[in-house]
Amino acid sequence: MTHAGPDSVSTVVDETTKTFDVVVVGAGPAGSAAALEVARAGYSVALVERGPFPGAKNVYGGVVYGRILDELVPRWWERMPVQRWVTRRATMVMTPTQALTLDFRTQDWGKPPYNGATAHRADLDSWLAELAVEAGAVLVPSTVVTGLLRDHAGAVVGVRTDRPDGDLTAGVVIACDGVNSFLAKEAGMYRTGHEAEHLTLGVKQTLALPREAIEERFAVSGRDGVDIEMLGCTRGIPGGGFLYTNLDSVSIGVVLGLTGVSKAKTRPEELIAELKRHPAIAPLIKGGEQIEYSAHLIPEGGYRAMPELIGDGMLVAGDAAAMCLAAGIWLEGVNFALGAGMYAGRAAAAALKAGDVSGQGLAGYRTMLERSFVLADHRKLRDLPGLVLSDRMQQNYPGMVCDLVQGLFQVDNPLPKPGLRTLLRRSAKDNGVRWRDLVRDGWTGMRGLR
Amino acid sequence: MTDRRYQEAAFEDVMSTVEFRVSPRPHITVDTDVCRSCTTKACVHACPADLFVPTSEGGILFNYEQCFECGTCYQVCDGEGAISWSYPDGGAGVVFKRG
Numbered sequence: 001m002t003h004a005g006p007d008s009v010s011t012v013v014d015e016t017t018k019t020f021d022v023v024v025v026g027a028g029p030a031g032s033a034a035a036l037e038v039a040r041a042g043y044s045v046a047l048v049e050r051g052p053f054p055g056a057k058n059v060y061g062g063v064v065y066g067r068i069l070d071e072l073v074p075r076w077w078e079r080m081p082v083q084r085w086v087t088r089r090a091t092m093v094m095t096p097t098q099a100l101t102l103d104f105r106t107q108d109w110g111k112p113p114y115n116g117a118t119a120h121r122a123d124l125d126s127w128l129a130e131l132a133v134e135a136g137a138v139l140v141p142s143t144v145v146t147g148l149l150r151d152h153a154g155a156v157v158g159v160r161t162d163r164p165d166g167d168l169t170a171g172v173v174i175a176c177d178g179v180n181s182f183l184a185k186e187a188g189m190y191r192t193g194h195e196a197e198h199l200t201l202g203v204k205q206t207l208a209l210p211r212e213a214i215e216e217r218f219a220v221s222g223r224d225g226v227d228i229e230m231l232g233c234t235r236g237i238p239g240g241g242f243l244y245t246n247l248d249s250v251s252i253g254v255v256l257g258l259t260g261v262s263k264a265k266t267r268p269e270e271l272i273a274e275l276k277r278h279p280a281i282a283p284l285i286k287g288g289e290q291i292e293y294s295a296h297l298i299p300e301g302g303y304r305a306m307p308e309l310i311g312d313g314m315l316v317a318g319d320a321a322a323m324c325l326a327a328g329i330w331l332e333g334v335n336f337a338l339g340a341g342m343y344a345g346r347a348a349a350a351a352l353k354a355g356d357v358s359g360q361g362l363a364g365y366r367t368m369l370e371r372s373f374v375l376a377d378h379r380k381l382r383d384l385p386g387l388v389l390s391d392r393m394q395q396n397y398p399g400m401v402c403d404l405v406q407g408l409f410q411v412d413n414p415l416p417k418p419g420l421r422t423l424l425r426r427s428a429k430d431n432g433v434r435w436r437d438l439v440r441d442g443w444t445g446m447r448g449l450r
Numbered sequence: 451m452t453d454r455r456y457q458e459a460a461f462e463d464v465m466s467t468v469e470f471r472v473s474p475r476p477h478i479t480v481d482t483d484v485c486r487s488c489t490t491k492a493c494v495h496a497c498p499a500d501l502f503v504p505t506s507e508g509g510i511l512f513n514y515e516q517c518f519e520c521g522t523c524y525q526v527c528d529g530e531g532a533i534s535w536s537y538p539d540g541g542a543g544v545v546f547k548r549g
Contacts (some may be wrong), residue, residue, distance in 0.1 A: 003537065004537045005535050050540055051543075056545045057543070078463050120547065121546065122546060144538075180521045196525045258525055265495045265497055267500065291548065293465060294468070297522060437469060
């Protein structure tokens with residue numbers, strides 16, 4: 001028997017009767033949203049999940065932005081299993097001894113219709129899958145999809161699973177099988193075989209802390225919460241850090257460019273340990289007892305690294321389609337997965353109704369993605385992932401910015417106060433920043449904001 | 451000197467906070483003959499669960515039982531075909547509760 005992996009191969013089958021109208025692979029946010037829409041349209045759908053329950057294999061780095069759920073679940077915020085509503089968002093630029101934080105809070109985000117929330121994926125993904133099941137989808141947990149089934153013309157007509165007699169045939173297969181997406185690769189939808197340069201490794205520790213300690217240290221109360229993103233805490237390895245509050249725990253971790261971390265010969269847990277000792281972070285997490293350690297790959301390449309999204313009998317959504325946005329102050333993924341899954345489900349239902357599940361029949365998926373935030377935001381911010389992970393942004397700018405602000409605030413009497421231009425020149429020079437690079441990167445950044 | 455209050459727990463203790471439903475079938479296999487000629491041994495540094503340990507003879511010892519199933523090892527592996535990787539069988543492997 002073959003197993004699901006980078007070398008998965010398709011099996012050609014003779015014409016068969018369909019087990020389901022649609023098979024969705026992976027019960028993450030994309031998969032559950034897809035299954036929900038297919039079931040609502042009145043078609044039969046299986047939602048296949050390799051973990052013992054949805055979310056068991058999933059990890060994320062901070063915030064769920066649920067606005068897209070307005071279209072799927074009325075008053076979702078009353079039902080979603082949330083840890084805390086994010087009412088404070090901070091971006092911290094740091095060196096080993098310095099930290100400059102842009103800290104924003106608004107109570108608007110702590111009341112309906114809310115903005116972002118922290119949640120455990122085991123809770124969130126199980127809830128989303130349950131919505132699909134309530135609508136009529138069949139959840140098939142503890143089952144690995146080991147490869148695609150194709151007809152003699154090459155069209156996808158189902159999946160093979162690791163269950164005995166476990167072939168599931170379908171009109172449309174929606175691959176929501178995550179960042180490693182062996183199905184999208186098997187279908188030839190990724191243009192390059194080796195995509196390590198577009199991947200980052202997220203490593204996270206969850207630390208138990210009493211609610212009162214969290215409220216005091218993070219200056220929040222009730223279900224209000226905090227998300228802090230950091231730049232300059234990874235010893236120059238492309239990436240960053242994060243710290244966010246759950247109800248009675250906090251999660252802290254780093255995100256590391258995969259090629260960078262393997263070249264640097266630094267282990268991920270050393271970087272988390274270093275981050276936890278940073279003077280700006282240590283007091284926030286002091287005494288926190290480790291209750292879980294986790295890791296996951298993140299597709300951070302953005303728009304330019306996306307695979308083909310549509311094939312004959314097949315659609316790709318969520319992390320499997322690299323729909324994760326890591327562009328500086330924008331760090332989103334679950335919302336893109338929900339949106340893409342929803343449109344994939346609608347496109348599959350429309351294709352079934354029209355009796356054409358070829359790539360052409362499924363083309364409505366692309367149109368819906370392009371008209372929505374999913375592809376519009378990715379296209380607009382397509383140059384930023386590279387900028388954020390660039391050497392200058394990682395190794396030079398955090399020190400330059402911290403030195404500049406230190407110079408502004410430092411009182412050096414009886415020496416006269418240096419002017420801003422002097423400070424800028426000095427901090428740039430000390431941190432190896434050239435003007436022409438600064439101008440060019442500033443231009444790239446501003447263009448992304450248009 | 452590091453403040454004792456912030457000293458890290460031993461890595462084994464950190465890993466013991468994670469639930470693994472170990473499958474009898476190893477979902478990772480390593481061809482140590484290929485590893486012997488590998489100069490980078492990227493898997494040793496990058497695997498977040500620290501599953502790959504270099505041996506004195508230049509090979510690699512590995513453990514599949516505490517795998518996070520992230521895919522880092524096969525993605526960073528320079529040795530052509532040294533790491534064969536697949537998902538553990540359905541229901542087996544890591545179970546995150548706070549991912």
